[in-house]
Amino acid sequence: MNSPAPNFFEAPQQQSLPSSVDALSRSIGLLCINGYGEGNPSLPFLGTYPRTHQVNDVIPQRTPVPTAWFGDSMEAAQNPFLEQRVFAEPYNYGGSSGFVDGSIDPWMPQQQDGGAGLENYGVHQFSNLGFPKDDSFLSNAKTQKGSMEIQKSLNSNDDMKLMMTYMKAVPFTVPLMMDQHGCHVFMKLLDFCSDTQLRFILAEIIQNIALFLEISSSRSGSKSLKRLIKRLQKSPMLAVLINILANEFYPLMVHPIGSHVVLECIDTLQPQQNELLYLKSIEHCLELATNEFGCIALNIFINHSKGPYRYKLLSSISNHAVYLSQDPSGNYVVQNVLALENPCCSREICSQLKGHYARLSMQKGGSHVVEKCLSSREMMKHVVEDLLNTNQLIQVARDKFGNYVVQKALQVTKRAESSQLHQQLVSVLKQHKYALQYGYGKNVWHAIENEKNAVVDHSE
Template sequence: MSNQSPLSPSSYNLPPSIDVDETLTYGFSSLTLHNNNPDLQNYSPQAFDYEHNGAGFNGFNGNQGFMMNGLNDNFRVYNGVNGVYNNGFYSGVSNTSPFMVDPHFLDHGYMYEYQYPSHGYNGASSSSCTSGFNFDKMDYLLYKQGLSSCYNHDLYNAGGFDLGNGFRNNKDLSRVSSKMKKDQFFSLMSLKEMKEVIYDLAKDQNGCRILQAKFENPTKDEIEFVLGEVIDSIADLMKDQFGNYIIQKLVSVCNEDQKTLMVYELTKPPVEIIHVCMNPFGTRAIQKLLESLRSRNQIMMVIGALCRAAARLANDPNGHHVLLYCLLHFDNDLNQLIIDDIADNCFKVATNRYGCCVLQACVEHSRGETRNRLVSEIMAHAMHIAEDPYGNYVLQHMVGLKSPELTGLLVRELQGNFASLARNKFASNVVEKCLAEAGQDISAKIIRELVASRNSQSLLVDPYANFVIQIALRVSKGFTYECLLDLIRRNAASMQTNLYGKKILERIEKRKMV
């Protein structure tokens, strides 16, 4: 390993404008010396000939080039021959190319700190100065691609650009990077000229609009190019408030192989797509992707990832929309893995505000053994589900499907508990649904149980059970109706002084009139 000092002249990759063999006298004669702060130490980093024609970069308050406003601004190059140093890092020899410092240096400044130390910026150490390197890839692209052409007088007078006096005077190049100027530049660039900043543009409000506009009628090459730029960050962009629109746009124009690649990137760690589904922006992008899937293999890749956390997604305010889409649009055999995980967590899903909707869809769209297993799990928790603010909707939905098999299973499971369920705020809705839609035989069985129950008279004046009795009066016939009417007659006196009892008596009077 060489013992050569990293600061030795021979280690620098100097531009042709510098003669390392010049005489000492000539070298001193070309220096500009300052003694503003004797404690300042200044070290010159090597120029970046391979990309910036030997451009150096300016200090914090140099007379030309980029003006630093604190440590969080970007370093840009200095346009001068003899370096001017004022309270800053370095102002060195360079050519007249107004580009930024090499991005590798800016992104990884800490790696070069030993080589280019700086001290004395108001007492700041080199590490604090290094923190000033905040590299903006979009700024870099603008300067690299087109900023030098802005010196052309004709461009100043063109309608598309108004760079302002600040730029013409070369006093504040940072103004050129303002949002308006960026938008003007990017609007005139082709997609391929935006290489390496597609991701950054997609996450910017105006940048996103520019990309969408350029993506209205993309060529195959442009689709391939943009996909290549975003594929490694597809999950992150889907979760972004602006980036998700670019992915949705991309999905709509990709071919089957490209969509398969997108699905693969999202599902190779299943947690990626799960997190996207649970994001308010990601859930839209995923549903857009699902809409475009035609291959069974693509769908199975998605389902295989979602089933790892189907119950968690079902209970999520954003994730449940993705599961509902799958259940409504994909075949039962494809959704089996999702339904199996829902069944394993049936009670937790049934009693959740969002999960109850997913469970209803599972019951409605499942078939065969998949449905049988799911229904068995629901029946095992039927009493508790009926009394839950959200779970009761699951049981009502089962009855509403008008499947004699499902309704019969539910009534058998709840049998012997209809009186207590009728008094419950939420379960009373399930009893009413059974009476109204389960058919004459089942409703008669439920009414006879209510009439024969202990303290049946309390049902007539209960805030919730009175609605059950009113439905029973409406659907009952013959002997069943007479049994119910007899119970009411025996308790008519107490019912007349009760708000809920009066409603039942009014119902009887209306039926007599009819």
């Protein structure tokens, strides 16, 4: 018989009650993560390893978590919950085996009568980690009253109550997270869990990528994940979660609720912890910027980003300013970058848009970008000169969007340092007085007339 692959926990080989370290190891031997097998770079291991449980092939083969991911299990030796769990309830550990080698899992209770054991419990009565399921706990946690009672018991500083609540909650981690009342139980439990216990909770959450996305896209699930991120802030387990968020970066960022999970990382964690997320933001910035929901999430991402990757992201957007300015969603991202008043980015955008200002002024989204450029003292001169050098100025002034751009140009060039530009602009427009008497051009002509009247009133 071939020996198991190295760096993975073996199936239990004896029936004696384990030490806390052995118990942790055996439980982790059952820990499986669906969707992270060969060819998937989400987690730092490849290949598959046969499952240790015989459950009539109801559960598909999955990829077990390597011991390296869980770190030293010596922490379990100081964990009273792991030590007490074996004796938590008066189960008979005799009876039928749950393992291919005939041994039993001491963390998985057998029937007291020593009868059919696992066969009569059914697969649905146990979580992937071997925790017994108590459906009444979930039903209770989903009610407002029950949720408050469970949270109160967690605050009681009673180790036994905490241990029992943890054991009952872990199999229902996902439904608790996604329920409006159950999520409060989940978040309260995080405050009292040790790192070892958090590993089991995290394993339940990431066992299936489709389920993880479903959690992220629900209001309560998103709130629960945000709390988990804060709880893992100083834990090496955070890297596993960041890995998954990075792999699913685009679908999360274009979801109005799922994006909150990624943005929580940017808002809460250090730049080096978010490195993978920053790299993904640069990779997907154009796709996000041109998406109805993605552009909103990307703008928030930009505003909260820190460190060297922030400038790389801004540069990527600035280099594609023409393309984005013409897009119904992308123009908002360009406006947001301009509003940051970063000199390097503003100059790059100004350079990219040169020769395109007139055309952009006659587009709904583009006109907003041009107005934003006119609001910048550094860029204003270049925009007005570009408009004056084109033969489309009057066409812009008569356009339903462009007339606002010309009015803005008249307004910002009134300053003393720009008076010469202002005079040139007014002079060109006056040459086409009759063309501006109709349609949207009237708005521009009225602006010129009002300015003249204001000067007369001031002199009097």
